[in-house]
Amino acid sequence: MTTRTTQEKPTRPALTGKSGGVRGERLFSWWTLATGLLVLAILALILITTAKQAWPVFQDMGLRFVTSSIWDPNPASGNPVFGSLAFIYGTVVSSLIALLIGVPISIGIALFLTELAPRRLRGSAIMLVDMLAAIPSVVFGLWGVLVLAPLLVHIYQWIHDVVAPVPGLNTIFGEPIGTGRSFMTAGLILAIMIIPIVTSISREVLSTTPQANKDAAFALGATHWEMITGAVFPHSFGGLVGAVMLGLGRAMGETIAVSLVIGGATNITPNVFAGGNSMAAVIVQQFGESTGTFTAALIGLGVVLFAMTVVINLAARLVVRRAEIRVQGAAT
Amino acid sequence: MPDPFTRGAPADGSRETQAPAAAQAVPEVHFAPPATALRAQDNERRKESVPPVMELRDVSVSYGDFKAVRDTNLPIDHNRITAMIGPSGCGKSTILRALNRMNDLIPGARVSGTVTYHGQDIYAAGVDPIQVRRHIGMVFQKPNPFPKSIYDNIAYGLRINGIKGKLDDQVEQALTGAALWDEVKDKLKTSAFALSGGQQQRLCIARAIAVQPEVILMDEPCSALDPISTAKIEDLMRELAKIYTIVIVTHNMQQAARVSHSTAFFTAEVDDRQVRYGRLIEFDETDRIFTNPSDERTEAYVTGRFG
Amino acid sequence: MTTTVPPAERADAGPPSLRPSGLAPRRRIINRVAQVLITLALVVAVVPLAWVTIAVLARGFQILSWQFLTEDIPNSYRRHGPGMAPAIVGTFLITGMAALMAVPLGVFGAIYLNEYGKQKPLAQVIRTMADVMTGVPSIVMGLFIYTVVVVVTGEKTGFAGSLALACLMLPIVIRSSEEILRLVPDDLRQASLALGARQWRTILTVVLPAAISGITSGALLAIARAAGETAPLVATIGITFAVNPNLFSGQNTALPAQIFRNASQPFEGAQERAWGAALTLVVIVFVFTVLARVVVSRFAIKER
Numbered sequence: 001m002t003t004r005t006t007q008e009k010p011t012r013p014a015l016t017g018k019s020g021g022v023r024g025e026r027l028f029s030w031w032t033l034a035t036g037l038l039v040l041a042i043l044a045l046i047l048i049t050t051a052k053q054a055w056p057v058f059q060d061m062g063l064r065f066v067t068s069s070i071w072d073p074n075p076a077s078g079n080p081v082f083g084s085l086a087f088i089y090g091t092v093v094s095s096l097i098a099l100l101i102g103v104p105i106s107i108g109i110a111l112f113l114t115e116l117a118p119r120r121l122r123g124s125a126i127m128l129v130d131m132l133a134a135i136p137s138v139v140f141g142l143w144g145v146l147v148l149a150p151l152l153v154h155i156y157q158w159i160h161d162v163v164a165p166v167p168g169l170n171t172i173f174g175e176p177i178g179t180g181r182s183f184m185t186a187g188l189i190l191a192i193m194i195i196p197i198v199t200s201i202s203r204e205v206l207s208t209t210p211q212a213n214k215d216a217a218f219a220l221g222a223t224h225w226e227m228i229t230g231a232v233f234p235h236s237f238g239g240l241v242g243a244v245m246l247g248l249g250r251a252m253g254e255t256i257a258v259s260l261v262i263g264g265a266t267n268i269t270p271n272v273f274a275g276g277n278s279m280a281a282v283i284v285q286q287f288g289e290s291t292g293t294f295t296a297a298l299i300g301l302g303v304v305l306f307a308m309t310v311v312i313n314l315a316a317r318l319v320v321r322r323a324e325i326r327v328q329g330a331a332t
Numbered sequence: 333m334p335d336p337f338t339r340g341a342p343a344d345g346s347r348e349t350q351a352p353a354a355a356q357a358v359p360e361v362h363f364a365p366p367a368t369a370l371r372a373q374d375n376e377r378r379k380e381s382v383p384p385v386m387e388l389r390d391v392s393v394s395y396g397d398f399k400a401v402r403d404t405n406l407p408i409d410h411n412r413i414t415a416m417i418g419p420s421g422c423g424k425s426t427i428l429r430a431l432n433r434m435n436d437l438i439p440g441a442r443v444s445g446t447v448t449y450h451g452q453d454i455y456a457a458g459v460d461p462i463q464v465r466r467h468i469g470m471v472f473q474k475p476n477p478f479p480k481s482i483y484d485n486i487a488y489g490l491r492i493n494g495i496k497g498k499l500d501d502q503v504e505q506a507l508t509g510a511a512l513w514d515e516v517k518d519k520l521k522t523s524a525f526a527l528s529g530g531q532q533q534r535l536c537i538a539r540a541i542a543v544q545p546e547v548i549l550m551d552e553p554c555s556a557l558d559p560i561s562t563a564k565i566e567d568l569m570r571e572l573a574k575i576y577t578i579v580i581v582t583h584n585m586q587q588a589a590r591v592s593h594s595t596a597f598f599t600a601e602v603d604d605r606q607v608r609y610g611r612l613i614e615f616d617e618t619d620r621i622f623t624n625p626s627d628e629r630t631e632a633y634v635t636g637r638f639g
Numbered sequence: 640m641t642t643t644v645p646p647a648e649r650a651d652a653g654p655p656s657l658r659p660s661g662l663a664p665r666r667r668i669i670n671r672v673a674q675v676l677i678t679l680a681l682v683v684a685v686v687p688l689a690w691v692t693i694a695v696l697a698r699g700f701q702i703l704s705w706q707f708l709t710e711d712i713p714n715s716y717r718r719h720g721p722g723m724a725p726a727i728v729g730t731f732l733i734t735g736m737a738a739l740m741a742v743p744l745g746v747f748g749a750i751y752l753n754e755y756g757k758q759k760p761l762a763q764v765i766r767t768m769a770d771v772m773t774g775v776p777s778i779v780m781g782l783f784i785y786t787v788v789v790v791v792t793g794e795k796t797g798f799a800g801s802l803a804l805a806c807l808m809l810p811i812v813i814r815s816s817e818e819i820l821r822l823v824p825d826d827l828r829q830a831s832l833a834l835g836a837r838q839w840r841t842i843l844t845v846v847l848p849a850a851i852s853g854i855t856s857g858a859l860l861a862i863a864r865a866a867g868e869t870a871p872l873v874a875t876i877g878i879t880f881a882v883n884p885n886l887f888s889g890q891n892t893a894l895p896a897q898i899f900r901n902a903s904q905p906f907e908g909a910q911e912r913a914w915g916a917a918l919t920l921v922v923i924v925f926v927f928t929v930l931a932r933v934v935v936s937r938f939a940i941k942e943r
Binding site: 022024025028029031032033035036037038039040042043045046049050052053104105106107108109111112115116125128129131132134135136137138139140141142143145146147192195199223224225226228246249250252253254255256260280283284287288298299302305306309310312313314317318 | 666667669670673674676677678679680681683684685687688690691692694695744745747748750751752754755756762764765767768769770771772774775776777778779780782783785786787790806809810813837838839842863864866867868869870873874895898899902903910913914917920921924925928
């Protein structure tokens with residue numbers, strides 16, 4: 001028997017209107033955005049505040065801040081002069097030495113990991129490179145100044161004696177400084193320290209070489225090395241350039257290890273065995289005893305260093321990204 | 333300029349120059365004469381029994397413990413196109429790669445049986461795979477030019493193999509041989525990626541013939557191309573067979589019927605442990621495979637009942 | 640015209656040689672030399688690693704003792720004898736405070752990048768600038784905090800050092816956490832959303848727990864890195880010879896800073912202490928690095 005009861009209209013589920021949590025959602029997403037923006041804020045603040053602090057020195061010295069090689073914070077008479085050319089020179093020279101030595105080694109390691117290493121060895125080799133990155137730079141500096149530099153003096157002396165008759169070479173490899181703390185030693189330590197990052201990026205780049213191109217090279221009767229030069233390098237060139245630039249940025253910014261082994265002398269000379277100084281190193285060496293304008297000048301150095309490393313890092317990241325896009329497009 | 337399609341210089345020192353048919357500027361799709369007619373011409377030549385350039389005897393290829401292809405017996409005859417057909421996953425490409433030791437690049441791959449080239453077992457101890465690949469070249473399924481210019485793609489193989497002769501001439505010869513010269517002669521230094529798919533594949537063929545191999549292996553060379561490019565490359569194959577020996581793996585039965593002289597049919601079998609593997613079922617002159625095959629599985633495949 | 644004819648066709652030649660001797664010796668030699676050089680590269684990189692480790696172990700071990708870990712630093716560099724407790728305490732406190740600030744902020748930043756921002760232009764900019772920020776020289780971070788904190792408050796404190804270290808750690812934590820979040824399979828998110836959960840709830844209750852081991856590992860590595868940093872501390876924390884447990888008042892010191900100061904002294908006593916501090920620091924960094932690996936392997940989400 002079907003008795004008809006009054007049909008109740010089924011309640012329609014509300015699909016509109018705010019249920020609990022919308023405000024929480026918005027709050028949360030804004031909060032995470034804020035923390036992300038913190039990165040941009042800090043970078044901007046660094047630039048603004050340090051530049052402001054250093055402004056009096058910039059105003060006073062003008063362009064001579066970077067073009068003059070006279071750095072005299074406490075002159076016997078008159079106003080202090082802050083010309084940082086010697087330090088810029090030292091930064092550039094030690095970084096170049098680091099690249100010359102460190103990049104071939106890094107690319108070699110990356111090639112080893114992607115082409116030569118048997119699978120079982122690969123993990124341990126990667127771990128070794130990671131361990132190199134884990135050693136704090138101050139420990140490298142300590143070892144550099146107390147262990148490496150004294151040993152290197154003998155090697156420098158030997159090299160100097162060997163090339164003494166050769167013009168040109170004997171100015172680059174001139175008389176070594178007694179302590180061994182020199183551009184060359186700093187460059188060597190920096191080379192060790194940039195190996196992890198250059199190796200890591202190079203490895204990523206090399207491993208994206210399409211197997212099809214490798215097969216094609218082998219099918220033409222190429223040896224392993226010929227395959228690498230024919231298929232892997234052309235594909236990876238852009239990315240490797242980016243890796244090198246990142247290594248350069250790291251070398252330029254390295255502070256502590258360099259300051260312990262570069263010598264601490266305000267010096268512009270082609271002799272790589274002589275002592276010198278770098279921008280980051282001079283800041284850390286002289287900051288403690290500085291006051292007033294001197295401090296402002298050191299901060300100004302920091303501004304210049306900041307600007308240089310940001311530009312190089314940015315350019316490097318863009319180069320790597322563009323190389324990635326280009327080879328992806330080519331592979332399709 | 334020597335024409336790559338003449339077999340050596342005529343004795344009187346004069347040079348014949350004839351533009352190879354496939355290098356005509358106007359691309360046209362033309363249909364080859366029926367397979368049977370071609371065969372008749374070739375069967376004449378075969379009366380003098382020439383030993384096969386390559387021969388597989390009881391060849392099996394394993395990956396680790398898994399025997400993927402078993403007991404293959406196959407002759408590869410000189411100046412002929414041998415096609416390998418059959419459904420996917422039956423070992424055709426595996427056997428092809430065994431012919432130039434490309435399987436060596438896959439860890440765990442092992443080849444048993446003998447693969448001979450002019451009587452020498454190419455897997456014998458003391459044989460250098462690099463030398464093997466110099467004489468037995470390969471063209472792959474997807475065109476894979478190097479990220480270099482057209483010129484450098486061809487020059488690469490020439491440079492590493494130290495081939496004598498002026499580089500420019502060699503490059504031109506190779507491109508002419510691949511029916512690509514007229515289309516690219518003005519842009520040799522531009523990137524290979526600027527070419528169309530069909531042109532890139534012809535570039536890969538040019539790259540392979542530049543190092544003067546004797547045998548050219550082709551692994552489904554047209555499967556990534558449009559019909560017009562496919563037709564051009566099939567024409568090219570016929571011309572190339574006059575000089576080289578060609579082995580082609582193809583999924584396209586009609587293609588095998590059009591271009592090849594001999595055809596090998598592979599299919600899958602299941603052994604007593606329920607493991608599926610590939611096996612060569614039948615090998616014969618192409619027209620016989622397609623008109624009167626001996627094995628019923630071959631017949632089922634070529635008549636389209638499966639596969 | 641024999642150049643165009645395949646080798647086997649030449650009347651004079653027999654079957655082509657497949658022996659390695661057929662390959663031009665120059666090519667074989669070059670290939671072999673390349674192999675040797677490439678392998679050598681790895682060896683060359685390992686040499687300084689081994690050398691430094693052995694030097695630190697050997698020389699640091701000599702001065703390591705209970706007194707070394709618990710006594711105050713001698714207030715004259717000339718003096719021999721142990722004592723690095725203030726630096727050890729300082730390292731833990733300063734780095735710990737920095738982690739407390741940088742890790743949560745970094746994780747939230749990574750959440751924005753991977754869950755909300757994704758490929759939008761602003762997110763791309765933040766991602767690129769975070770990478771750039773990892774390349775900023777550490778001394779610049781120190782100068783930055785000096786300018787905005789030390790100058791303003793008038794004193795150097797451990798907390799200022801923590802702020803500088805936190806600035807250093809932030810981009811590292813963001814990028815490593817983002818990588819981990821990206822690995823969390825989308826199915827998990829979609830399952831939660833399909834049940835009607837909002838995105839924030841999904842992130843906090845589903846995504847984060849799945850990623851927690853990777854994020855923790857990344858944070859531990861960032862902490863290990865920060866513990867070894869010297870330059871940011873130079874301008875911000877000053878120095879002290881006695882333990883100062885208060886981060887917010889009074890100057891402080893830390894292991895890297897002590898190593899740095901003592902390394903440039905000509906006195907043997909100071910140099911010994913430098914090696915001892917170096918050994919202590921390396922051990923701390925090593926422990927955190929190993930912990931990071933253990934966390935990942937033990938607690939990672941197992942594949943279904």
